[in-house]
Amino acid sequence: MPVQLNFETQSSGRAETGFGGKILLSIFLGIFFFAGLFFFVVLVGSVGQTIETYFWHGTSASFQVSEVVREPDGSQEENPYVIRVRYDYHYLGSSYTSDKFAFSGGRYGSYEAAREVLDDVLNTDESQCLVDPDNPSTAILKRDSLAMLLFLVIPIIFMFVGGGGVYFTWKKATVKDVAISSIGISQLKAKKSDPRKVVKFIGYILSIIGLALVYYLTGDLWKQWQTKNWKPTDATVMESNYLRHESTDDDGHTSVGWSPDIFYTYRVDGAEFKSSRYRFISSSSSDIDNVIAITSRYGAGSMTIAYVNPDDPAEAVLSQELGWGALLYLIPLLVVGIGTTMVRRSGATYVSSKPVMAGVVQESGREVPYVANYEQREKLIQQYLAPTVDPATGYLLLKPTFGRKGKFFGLLFAAIFWNGIVSVFLVQGFDGAIFMLLFMVPFVLVGLGLVAGVFHQFLALFNPVIQLKVKSQEIRLGQKFEFVWDITGRSDKLRKVSIHLVGREEASYRRGTDTVTAKSTFADYVVYESSGGVVSSQGNASLAVPDSTMHSFNATNNKIIWEVVVKGEIPRWADISDNYGVIVTP
Amino acid sequence: MGSLTITLSDREFLPGDVVSGNLSWRLETSAEALSLHLLWHTEGIGTKDAEVVQTIEIHQAGTIGERDFSFKLPLSPFSMKGTHIAIIWSVEAVCEQDNLLCREDIVVGPGKHAVVLAAIPDSGKAAELQKKWGLR
Numbered sequence: 001m002p003v004q005l006n007f008e009t010q011s012s013g014r015a016e017t018g019f020g021g022k023i024l025l026s027i028f029l030g031i032f033f034f035a036g037l038f039f040f041v042v043l044v045g046s047v048g049q050t051i052e053t054y055f056w057h058g059t060s061a062s063f064q065v066s067e068v069v070r071e072p073d074g075s076q077e078e079n080p081y082v083i084r085v086r087y088d089y090h091y092l093g094s095s096y097t098s099d100k101f102a103f104s105g106g107r108y109g110s111y112e113a114a115r116e117v118l119d120d121v122l123n124t125d126e127s128q129c130l131v132d133p134d135n136p137s138t139a140i141l142k143r144d145s146l147a148m149l150l151f152l153v154i155p156i157i158f159m160f161v162g163g164g165g166v167y168f169t170w171k172k173a174t175v176k177d178v179a180i181s182s183i184g185i186s187q188l189k190a191k192k193s194d195p196r197k198v199v200k201f202i203g204y205i206l207s208i209i210g211l212a213l214v215y216y217l218t219g220d221l222w223k224q225w226q227t228k229n230w231k232p233t234d235a236t237v238m239e240s241n242y243l244r245h246e247s248t249d250d251d252g253h254t255s256v257g258w259s260p261d262i263f264y265t266y267r268v269d270g271a272e273f274k275s276s277r278y279r280f281i282s283s284s285s286s287d288i289d290n291v292i293a294i295t296s297r298y299g300a301g302s303m304t305i306a307y308v309n310p311d312d313p314a315e316a317v318l319s320q321e322l323g324w325g326a327l328l329y330l331i332p333l334l335v336v337g338i339g340t341t342m343v344r345r346s347g348a349t350y351v352s353s354k355p356v357m358a359g360v361v362q363e364s365g366r367e368v369p370y371v372a373n374y375e376q377r378e379k380l381i382q383q384y385l386a387p388t389v390d391p392a393t394g395y396l397l398l399k400p401t402f403g404r405k406g407k408f409f410g411l412l413f414a415a416i417f418w419n420g421i422v423s424v425f426l427v428q429g430f431d432g433a434i435f436m437l438l439f440m441v442p443f444v445l446v447g448l449g450l451v452a453g454v455f456h457q458f459l460a461l462f463n464p465v466i467q468l469k470v471k472s473q474e475i476r477l478g479q480k481f482e483f484v485w486d487i488t489g490r491s492d493k494l495r496k497v498s499i500h501l502v503g504r505e506e507a508s509y510r511r512g513t514d515t516v517t518a519k520s521t522f523a524d525y526v527v528y529e530s531s532g533g534v535v536s537s538q539g540n541a542s543l544a545v546p547d548s549t550m551h552s553f554n555a556t557n558n559k560i561i562w563e564v565v566v567k568g569e570i571p572r573w574a575d576i577s578d579n580y581g582v583i584v585t586p
Numbered sequence: 587m588g589s590l591t592i593t594l595s596d597r598e599f600l601p602g603d604v605v606s607g608n609l610s611w612r613l614e615t616s617a618e619a620l621s622l623h624l625l626w627h628t629e630g631i632g633t634k635d636a637e638v639v640q641t642i643e644i645h646q647a648g649t650i651g652e653r654d655f656s657f658k659l660p661l662s663p664f665s666m667k668g669t670h671i672a673i674i675w676s677v678e679a680v681c682e683q684d685n686l687l688c689r690e691d692i693v694v695g696p697g698k699h700a701v702v703l704a705a706i707p708d709s710g711k712a713a714e715l716q717k718k719w720g721l722r
Binding site: 185186477505506507508509510518519520521522523524547548549550551553555556557558560585586 | 601621623625627628630631632633634635636637638641661662663664666668669670671673676678680689696701703704705706
C-alpha cells in the first residue's frame with residue numbers, strides 16, 4: 001500500500017508570512033476567539049438557569065386566573081400579548097401563591113401563539129407547577145426551552161476558527177502547493193484546503209437551509225390558500241393597532257417594520273373565540289401607510305367579517321388574500337437551487353491512495369477486469385455472480401439506464417410542484433399590475449415546458465417495449481456480442497427499429513465555477529436495423545466487437561462508456577429511445 | 587544533488603505481463619525509505635485521474651544503492667490515446683526526504699500497443715433533429 005507522504009518542496013511563489021504579519025493575524029484571530037468565548041460564557045449562564053429548573057419539584061397548582069391579555073392597551077409593543085396567571089400551591093406543608101408563568105418570555109406577537117402555549121399547560125392531566133426547593137416561594141408553570149443550547153455551536157465555531165487560526169499561524173508549515181509536474185503522481189492527494197470542497201460544503205448547507213425554509217414556510221402558504229374555502233362569520237373588532245418591529249444591522253443602522261395587530265372576537269355554534277390573526281402570510285411592511293390603511297378598515301368596536309376554519313373554529317383570518325408578500329416564499333426555492341447547483345458543480349480532483357488490483361472472483365475463477373472504481377467493480381461482480389436472468393431463455397436481461405416510468409414520475413412531480421406554486425399567484429391575480437405579470441412569464445413558460453414534457457413522457461409509457469437479452473454475462477473485446485430482443489406491446493406501430501453499440505469518451509473539467517463534460521463518440525456499430533418499414537417482434541443479432549478498441553473505463557473525471565442504444569420510430573407519436581449501459585471487458 | 591534512475595527490461599507490455607527493472611539511487615543524505623510505484627494516470631482535456639496500483643517500499647536505503655523490482659500488471663486499463671483522454675502507465679520512484687522523483691512511462695495493451703481511438707461524426711440527438719428538419 002502506498003504511503004501518504006508529506007514533504008518539503010519548492011514553493012509555488014507564496015511568501016512565508018513575516019513575524020509582523022503573524023502578530024497582526026494573531027490579534028485578529030484572537031478577537032474571534034475571545035468574542036466566541038465571551039458569548040459562550042453568557043449563553044451557558046442564561047441556559048444554566050433553565051437547566052436548574054429541571055431539578056425543581058413538581059406540585060399541584062389550582063388556578064385563580066389563567067388568560068391571555070393584550071397589554072399595554074393600544075401600544076405598538078412588538079409582542080403585546082401576555083399570558084396572565086395566578087395560582088396557589090402547597091410545598092412541604094406551607095401554602096404559596098405565584099403569578100409567574102415562566103422565567104423568560106411570556107410575551108407573544110399574536111393572541112393565537114400565546115393561547116397555544118397556555119393551553120398546553122392547562123390541558124395536562126394534572127396541572128403542576130415547578131417549585132424551587134431552595135426558595136419555595138418561587139414557582140413557575142413552564143420551563144424555558146433548552147433550544148438555546150444549540151446556539152452554543154456558534155461561539156464554539158468562533159473559538160475554533162480563532163484558536164485554530166492562531167495555532168496554524170505559528171505552526172511551521174510542512175506542505176506547500178507545488179505544480180503537479182514537479183511532484184510524483186503517486187504523491188497527489190486530496191487537498192484539504194481545496195476551495196471547491198468549501199464550495200460543496202456551503203452548497204450542502206444552503207440546500208439544507210432552503211429545504212428547511214420550504215418545509216417551514218410552505219405550511220403558511222398552503223394555509224392561506226385554503227382560507228378561500230373558510231366560512232365567512234360576523235366578527236367584532238376589540239382593538240385595532242399596528243406593531244412596530246425594530247432590527248439593527250452590523251453597521252448600527254436601525255430598520256423599522258410595521259404590521260397590523262387587529263384583535264377580534266367571533267362566535268361559532270354559540271361559543272366565543274378570539275383571534276389576532278390578520279392572515280397566515282406575513283403582513284409586515286416598512287411602509288407604515290400600508291399598514292395604517294389596513295387597520296383603518298377595522299376600527300375598534302366595528303363589525304367585520306372573519307373567515308373561520310370549518311374544521312377548527314379556533315382558527316380564523318380577516319384576509320384571504322395572498323398579496324405581494326407571498327412572492328417571498330419563493331426565495332427558499334432559489335436557495336435550494338443555488339445550494340444544489342453548488343454541490344453539483346463543485347467537484348474536486350483527487351488521487352486514490354488505495355491500490356486497486358483487479359481481484360479474482362473465486363466463485364467463477366476469473367479475474368474481474370479493472371474498471372477504476374469500487375462501485376463499478378461491485379456492479380460488475382454482481383453481474384457475474386447474480387445477473388437478472390430471463391427464466392424462459394436463461395438470457396441476461398439488460399435494463400435501461402433511465403426507465404420510462406421513472407422519467408414520467410420524475411417529470412410529473414417536478415411539474416406539479418412547480419406549477420402548483422406558480423398557479424397560486426396567477427389565480428390570485430395582481431390587480432392589473434403589469435410588472436407582476438411580466439415577472440411571472442418565465443415561471444409560466446418553465447411550467448408549460450414541464451407539462452409538455454409530462455405529456456410526451458406519458459405517451460412514451462404506452463410505447464412498445466423492446467426488451468434486450470444478452471447471451472453471455474459480459475461483452476469481451478474481440479468476441480461476439482450476441483443478443484435477442486422481444487418487442488411487447490403494439491409492435492405494429494413501429495416503423496423502424498435500430499440497435500447500435502456505441503462507445504464514447506467523456507472527459508470532465510472545470511471552467512470557472514462550472515463543470516463541463518466533453519464527449520466524443522469513437523465507436524458506433526450497427527447491431528440491427530430494420531428495413532422496408534417492417535419490424536419483427538422478435539429477433540436475434542450478433543456483433544463481433546473489435547479487439548482493437550477500448551474496454552469500459554470509469555474514473556472520477558474521465559470515462560470510456562459503452563451503451564446499447566435502441567431507437568424506434570413511431571409516426572405521430574413519441575419515439576422510443578432507450579439506452580442500456582453495458583460493460584465491455586478486456 | 588541526488589538522483590534516482592529507473593532502468594526497465596522493456597517498455598511495451600501485454601496486460602498481465604510482469605514489469606521488471608532496476609532502481610538505482612545516489613542521495614545527498616541517507617534515506618530511511620524510498621518508494622516505487624506502478625500507476626496509471628490520465629492526460630487530456632479532462633481533470634487528471636490517477637491510481638497507484640502497486641507499491642514497493644525500500645527501507646534503510648542509505649545514500650547509494652540499487653535494487654531490482656518487478657510488478658505484475660493487471661489486465662486493465664489499456665494504455666490509450668483518444669480525442670479527449672489518454673491513459674498512461676508509469677513506473678515512478680520517489681525519495682521523500684530529498685524531494686527526488688523519477689518516472690518512466692510504459693505501454694500496456696493488446697499487441698503491446700496503446701489503443702488509439704478516433705472520433706466519428708456525431709450521430710446524436712442534435713444531428714437527428716437537424717436531419718429531420720432538413721438542416722443537414
